[in-house]
Structures are given as structure tokens and as C-alpha cells.
Amino acid sequence: MTGLRASLATRPVFPFSAIVGQEEMKLGLIVAAIDPGIGGVLIFGDRGTGKSTAVRALASLLPPMRAIEGCAYACDPGASSRWCQDCRERQPFEPVRSKTIPVPVVDLPLGATEDRVVGALDLEQALAHGVKAFEPGLLARANRGFLYIDEANLLEDHIVDLLLDVAASGENLVEREGLSIRHPARFVLIGSGNPEEGELRPQLLDRFGLSVDVRTPEDLPTRVDVVRRRDAFERDPAGFTAEWAKHDARLRRQIVLARAALPTVGAPDAALESAARLCIRLGTDGLRGELTLIRAARAVAALDGDSVVDDRHIRRVAPAALRHRLRRNPLDDAVATTRVERAIEEILGA
């Protein structure tokens, strides 16, 4: 396992900016990176459309973050209110030492057991020293980062329950095997899947802030581009990554600037009204749709360097923010996008 992990770490990943097309998916991921509070991104679509590639590329795209040294949950030295128990207890006695780490993007494999997800008794400590210690699980590793579930629609229900609870509270509560632990687990949930292989549980669907559709490109030039870039990357991963590094760097700068600008981006009444009218027109359940739409539109405005949200920003994220919230026959997946687009045209003009 360790050998495998090590070799994975050294293998370069395909650069985010080198992904051909799939603009909606890329925008969705960037929006979630700018505002983690948006509530995760669901990527639904065909096989072989670069879903996994995009998520893995995201990790190396994002600017690194500061974390308290030795903390299993990578607590933020600047946000003491969100510290874990450990950091809080240590803080009065030791100076806070921090280090720079990459933003975690943690894979939650389909077969993952509850132990691996929430954490469990540390076998090493228990066997060797007879000590009852907690071995943090995937949720701990994902704190302040991204938790990626490939084929989220095939995930077992009891794991889904667990994720829903933690994602809502931002905290992982472990009461098992004689352990009683709570630790921060704030992460952006990213799910991907192919609707042909099964539906996503409605509760989980609702939890995602954005839902993006990906499709196999249909035109030859795009497909040739995809194959050519993939090939160039495989033949010379280091060279290819270096070639695209400046594009990634520019995007990274944009994300950093957008994050800084986000609190100052205003949402005037006109924008709120557009969002509300869209949601009423589409009959979305509850207020979550409007809130997410405005929030995502603000992130887009910040990314574009605009100081107020207007209809252009709303238009760009409305399908992703609303298509999975339509009160509808759940079987009508294919037309959800069309319905949102039609509503946008009606409300915001063509």
C-alpha cells in the first residue's frame, strides 16, 4: 500500500487547463474552489469524459494552504474557532507552528468501509502499546479540502447516510470501539457518476450545490484535440505539465484573487430578483436553489473581476445550480437542462 501510494504521489497529473472543452464542469469546480460553502459539485455524464481527470487536476491547480504542524486534521492556524480538540488543548502551552501543504483531494473509493471513512481504533497503537488511540479516516484527511466520490450513485447507503450527516454539520463524531472523538470535517463534496448505472439518492442529490452535465464531445476536431493532448501528456508527462504550468498558474492567481474579492462582491436587488423569478418559474423546492444560485453567481462575478452580480453571472451558473432541484418527475433527467435553459431565456432574455 505504501509503495503504491508513494508511486502515485510521484506520478504527474494531467493539468487542469489542458482539459479540452467541458466548460461547465471546469467552471463548477472553480466556483467550488472559490467558495467552498457552495455545497459540493456533482458531475454526471458519460464514461471517459474526463470527470476523474478534472478532479485530480484540481488538487494541483489550487493554491497550497497553511496548516498547523502535526495536526491530523490540518487545522488552519488563522482560524482558532475551527480548531480540533488537540490544537485547542495544545495552543496555550506551545507556540502554533504551521507549514504549507497542498489542498487535500481525498478519494472515497466505492468499497470503502465505515472504518476507513470515519476513522477507527489505531491498531498499531493498540497492539504494540496497548494504547487506545484514534486513527483518523478519510473524513479527517479531507478536512479543508475536497472529498471525491467516483460513481457516487453506486455508493452504499450507510456510507451515504454518514456523509450527509458530516457534510451538514462540518464535524465528524466518532462513538465506537470505546472511542469518543469529535473532529472538524469541513470539505467540498465532489461526486461523479453515470446515470445509466443507477440513480443518486434524492437526499444526496439535494445536498450538492451544483450539478453539472458532461458529455462526450461530438465533433471530430475536439476529439482529435483530446486524444492528442492525452498522448502528449503520456509520452512526456513532465514536459507537458511544464508547458501548461503557466496556464494553470494564471488560473490559480485568478482563484486567489476571486477568493479575496468574494466578501466584497455585492448582490443588488435586481440580481436577487432575477434569481427568485427563475426559481419560481421552475418551481424549485425550498430556498436552497436561490441561495446557491446567488452564492455561485457571486463566485463567478469574483472570478470575472466584477464587483456586483448581474444577469450574466446568473446565466452562467443557473443550469448547474438549479437543474437537480426541479420539482419534477425524477425520470425526466434529460429535459431538466432544457427546462432551465428555457426559463433563463424567458426571464433573463435570450
Place this chain on the structure above:
Amino acid sequence: MNSPGADAALACELFAVDPAGTGGVWLRAGPGPARDAWLARLRAALADDMPVRKLPLNVADDRLLGGLDLAATLRAGRPVTQPGILAEADGGVLLLAMAERLPPLVAAHLTGALDRGGVGMVALDEGMAEDERPSAALLDRLAFHLDLADVTGFDEPAPDAGRIAAARNRLGQVVADDAVVAALCGTAMQLGIASIRAPVLALRVARAACALDGRGSISMEDAAIAGRLVFARRATQMLAGEPMPPEEAAEEPREAPSDPNETTSDDAPEDVEIPLADILLAAVQAAIPAGLLSQISFGPEKMRGRSAGRAGKPMPSARQGRPIGSRRGKPGSGARLHLIETLKAAAPWQKLRATAPGGRLAIRRDDFRVKLFKQRTGTTTVFVVDASGSAALTRLAETKGAVELLLADCYVRRDEVALIAFRGQGAELLLPPTQSLVRAKRCLAGLPGGGGTPVAHGIDAAMALAQTITFGGRTAILTLLTDGRANVARDGSPGRARAEADALSAAGRVRHAKIAAMLIDTSPRPNPAAARLAGEMGARYVALPYANADALSRAVRAAAPR
């Protein structure tokens, strides 16, 4: 055109040149001399330092991915980890035994490993039936799709490991000009291959072929070889120059175009200059196995392959689900050690047992406790729809509407659904159990009506399916939508009396098997025959009210199980 044997031998060498790059081989063949000979050739073609590992069907997660070696851990008194089979096979080849029956979780780990790279896989598929095959996600990632059914042996000279190793070293220097890439992409599109992985893999195969031939630039012959080996069995259409309608292509990667009226893309391949594509297309078409394209007319179901290897269903519940406690037993082969309970079991005996050196706990095999899990069994709702003339004339559309309402309920409960239709002379399983309601709906929409009403056939088919479902550990619910006017008997002969008697006897079997059922009477006015049928089935009886969707919805909701 090369013989299947020659192609299989060539694929073996090309795979050996670049195992990780080409992903692997889908080898459909029963165990026997042909497969053994092929595998022997593969071993000979690989370098000595390239590991070859075989993955047993029911590999435990910790053996696959690595984990704690329990025996060694207890002996040493400190955790001893063992590498997983995936890590052991890194840089070499992993053979997947009985790949058509791989449990979905193992398949998911394998596709993940293929995405990360570093290992090539040979999926040994012993499937007999057409839809018995490895998971589609896995197959999509394996470049070579081979069938050894008609191969008895290989006349080709044994592979030359030295030449192949030289080709492996040369791979990095092989260049592909844009025309080759465009030709491969264009050919894939014209053959209706939606997944973009196919041309990516084909390019790698072409590169391996070029390197094996000792050249530095991919030629048209290399591309033709790659097209033949990679595209031939993936093709879903034969026509040159007619792209699949985009809607269809996106949703149905393996379905032939069913509706030519769909809008076609502006970027049809004709718009682009593909001087080489025609030659390539001809080469691939020549290699498309006879009968492959005729299978497509069976619809996507036959072609797609199972996404979740139903064959692996009776997985021990010692592995998944909610933990509910522990029992004495040996960990491994799926069962997971319950550490606390094990230590508890060992604790009282410590004084009696000679203490191990270093004051460690003395744990014996008897102390081991393994975790028990409760796997919530799911429900599969089987819709049995009367599509006969009498139903079609009056209310087939409304029946479909009612099924859709019920489907929506199933969606909320995450049930699986299956669809059986009966009309004319018999019943047909239109949709085997699936969780994809999109597919269920599509299937329903395409349901034609007309013909006699063989109620007995419908119920018999539903019973057979329900029993399969029950054996698989799930609960089956039958939902029969009919007007109850049976007029075709079991032996296919017309006549109302015989037909109704047969229907009632079939219904009785449902009651005896204690299978939950609901009958929705679709006749314009509640029909006593339908009510009688429901009584004999032990089913809940619901008369479908006329027209009003709201009333329909309420009736259906009220009748829905649970």
C-alpha cells in the same frame, strides 16, 4: 484479413510492448488449450523482471490494496503490513480470473488502478451468455478485445522477448503525426464508438506496433492494426460517413442510431479532411466479427454489459453493511477482525496462558472474533404490463402513466425495477432489474401494444423473475397492470375459458410463494375478472380511475406497498 489467431498473437505482442499504456486485454475464451497457449505466449513476451500476478475472484480488499498481515502482526507484536496484489503487479500484468463475475467493488478498484496507470490487465472472461461479461467501465479501459472462440492454436513463431523489450524502450521516441490521430478519431466516430478512450488506446496500440516494427513514425499500417484490434469489437455501426445522432451517442454509447430524425451535429466528419480514414475504416470493417452488428438490434441491454456484475450478488454479508456485532471466527477471506471483542475474549485466559515474551498478550486462534454486518436487502419491483390489444385500445397510455408514477416512488425508495410486458403469444422481459429509472422509462415509452392477452404467461414470467430476485437476497414485489381479460392460454391457444383458468392457476402460485403483489385494474370499469385474479394472487386490488392524473396518482400512491 488476418485470421483471429494471428490477430490474437499480434495483440499479445503489442500488449507486452506496453502493458500499462494499452490498459489490457479482454480475453473472452473458456479455459482450454487456446487460452493456455495465449497466456504462455504472453509470459514469454514479457521481460523477466515484469511481474505477472493472478487475481482470484473473491479477493479481500486488504489483499488487493494491501493492509495488515494479521498472522505476522500477532507473531511479531507489531503491525506488519503486506503489499496488495495491485502493488505487487505494478510495472507488470494482472490476470483477472473469471472477470465476468468480478464483484463490483473489486472492479471499481481495478478501474481506479487502470486510471492511475502502471499496470496492465488481462480480463479472463469465461462468460457463456451474451450479456455475461465484465463490467463496462473495466472493458472501456482495456485496449484489446479478443475472442478465442474460433482459435485452436497459434502457428506464429513464439514471441521474441528481446525484440519486444527493444520496442518497449523505443516507445517514447515514436511520433504520431496529426493525420494518424485524426484518422483514428474519425474512424472511431464513424463506427459509432462514443467513448473517447477508444481512440486514445488505439493510438497507443499503433505506437506499440510501430515500435515493434523498429520504425520511428506511426504509419498507416500501424494505425490499421490498431483500428482492427481496438475498434472492431467496439463498433456499433457499419455505415461510413453517417455519424450517430449526437443525442443518441451521448446517452447510449453502444446503441445503434435508432432515430434518424434526430438532429445531426454540424461537425459531421465530412467537414474535416480525413484522407486516411477511409483506408482505416475499410481495414477495421473487414475485421468486425460477423454477427456483432446484428446483436445491436437486440438493443442496448445486450450490448452494454452489466455495470454491477449481478453474478457477484451473494457476497458474504460479512463484508458490507452496518456492523451489528461480532461472532467467533477467523478473519480473512472477507471477514474482518473485531479487535476489541478479540482482546476481550483473550483477556480472561492471560493468567493461564504462559505470557508471551515482553509481556504481550497471548492471543490464540480461538479468541478471534470477526465483525458481523447487516446488509439491508433491497426491493425489486417487477412491473408486469398488459400490452395486449384490449389494453392498448383503451388505456395503454394511462397504464404507462401509472407505471411512471410508481417508478417515481421507486426512485425515492431506491428500489430496483424490472419490466415485463405480455401480449400476443407470450411475455417478454423488457428490462432486467436495474436501478436506472432513465432506462426503465425509455423502455416503457417504446412499449408497443396489440395482440391477445396471455395473462398466464405474464404471471409465469414474473414469478420466474421474482424467484431469481429472491435467490439473490432481495425482496420482490409484483405489480401487475391488466384488465384481466385473459384470452390466450398457457399453450398459446385462444379461448377465454382456458385462458382464465390458466391465469388463475398462475396467480395461485404467486400467493403460495408468498410474493407481495398488487394488481392495477386497467379496464374502463372495474372488472370482476381482474378482482378475482387479484384475490387468487393474494394481491392488493386497485381499480385505475379514469383520466384524471391526480386521482390516478392518489390511487397509485395509496396502493403502493409500504
